[in-house]
Amino acid sequence: MDLRHWVGEAISSIERWEKEYGPYEVHPSLRVGDDRMGEALGRLAGRLRDNYPFFHPRYAGQMLKPPHPAAIVGYVAAMRINPNNHALDGGPATAAMEKEVVARLAAMFGYGEHLGHLTSSGTIANLEALFVARESHPGRAVAYSAESHYTHARMCGVLGVEGRRVPVDGAGRMDLDALEDLLRAGGVGTVVATAGTTGLGAVDPVHEIVALARRYGARVHVDAAYGGFFTLLAADGTPEPIDPLPWRGIAEADSVVVDPHKHGLQPYGCGAVLFRDPSVGRFYVHDSPYTYFTSDELHLGEISLECSRAGAAAAALWLTFELLPPTPEGLGRVLAAGRRAAVRWADLIESSEVLGLYQRPELDIVSFFPAAATLSEVDAASRRVMREGMDDPADPVFLSVLRVGAADLARRVPQVTADADGGRILRSVLMKPEQEAHVDALHARVEALARG
Structure with a gap:
């Protein structure tokens, strides 16, 4: 879908409707010159770069992704x-x-x-x-x-x-x-x-x-x-x-x-x-x-x-x-891809020497942790992996963390000694269907970070 084309078509369709009510002049107080607009838009675009790449499969953190192009076109219209x-x-x-x-x-x-x-x-x-x-x-x-x-x-x-x-x-x-x-x-x-x-x-x-x-x-x-x-x-x-x-x-x-x-x-x-x-x-x-x-x-x-x-x-x-109707054949295919990605990553984590699975995913959230002997070490390693992954300009990866209690960890991962009341583990929401094709690369990158 050519987003630029369809956004233009949406604006044109509304402009044609507006003309049915006859011409009028925009009030002088509302007019802004193209030069000023271009300068201000440039500043806006620059500031918007201070965001995480929610659109990319590298981003596997929170429940964030851009809307579908159809939603953008409908909203703009x-x-x-x-x-x-x-x-x-x-x-x-x-x-x-x-x-x-x-x-x-x-x-x-x-x-x-x-x-x-x-x-x-x-x-x-x-x-x-x-x-x-x-x-x-x-x-x-x-x-x-x-x-x-x-x-x-x-x-x-x-x-x-x-x-x-x-x-x-x-x-x-x-x-x-x-x-x-x-x-x-x-x-x-x-x-x-x-x-x-x-x-x-x-x-x-x-x-x-x-x-x-x-x-x-x-x-x-x-x-x-x-x-x-x-x-x-x-x-x-x-x-x-x-x-x-x-x-x-x-x-x-x-x-x-x-x-x-x-x-x-x-x-x-x-x-x-x-x-x-x-x-x-x-x-x-x-x-x-x-x-x-x-x-x-x-x-x-x-x-x-x-x-x-x-x-x-x-x-x-x-x-x-x-x-994309709310049916198994419509939106269902989008969700199925994300869930398959989550299940695939969970399988990879279960066979990893440097990562441990906290809980198998029911939907598309993967919870895991860097292998360590104690909860405090898991907490420190999880924070390090998250920070180093997002701060690497050459090969970034974006994860989130989840705080879990000592009793919850002991129930799921008894081999980790609970030496603190709670700690952070890693958490990824794979809600972009493109992540199904990217999950192996994502896993390899996180494993490399976990090795330190």
Whole structure:
């Protein structure tokens, strides 16, 4: 895809539409000369070089990668108009697109009837889900695993809701026995299951959590901000060896959050929150003296805590889904490549003399460490490998680190002596499909760094 060509076509198409309303002159206060623009753009381009190469397979650190060209084209086209999806008078076209992409996300998770919308982030999406949880069960606590994203504890604080941490098992998944003990004790209104933890990519047994929660009268919210699109690999007939049961369990959960700006190939920020029961819309009821007048149809702001939201985000996701739909044959192929890369690297690490595998990947996160006798040595070596890799101008590699507790390390790697309360290991998210072809070279480079 020729990005420059299609961005130009997008701008031209909007310019043709603008001309239908007749000519007008740009106000003198807004005019900027080409010389000044060129100089300022040069400074911007120079400053943007102070970034890590998220686009390249060498970058195997955090959950970062550029959006798909289709998303860029869709965003640029709509941004020229700059619609606001809060109300239909702010962006009827992109509001319609948002409803369409939300319906496709709902179908991906097995929801039929639903209520939902895009958000500016997964954090805001989870805030909305926990807001509905609070309103559904006033005075009752929210339970989440010890490996869940820290946003749940923070948002419980924001909402004035008690949060209760549930221990995890040896693979970083919510411990069902501990959860049942907590539910049996009473007072829990909602359980947050995580479909792909941010640290290790562990998938909670959503189907079993739903069954337990129902037994004790609790709701279930699924945080699938990172892992949600992997449900495409759990569909019948897909060749990927991924356990389908937790993903099928999402269809029975009360709500789910997913971030298209992660595996959905979108620019930041594009999250989404979906509810299985549309009647939760009653918790959002409010009025505005200056919006919601142009149509009797649902305005997205009527079912959202956020007000202004970029309609361009909906346009970008809509155009992407037109070309790479949320199906096993569409986006599923993109995710499958990243997961194959992660599994391949885990196999290489397991046969390495200088690296050790912390936990086999369920999705596309690889966790590992330089071989050492003690946890403090693992911590120091992990930091050294990360720093030396990213600082090498000739052959750079970009990794991230993950802090793990001594008990967690001992459970997985008993041969390493736990001489500290915790320490850092190495962590790589292989979310670019190009990394499947690069993983052997990536492994060789990290091995060389580990040897010192």
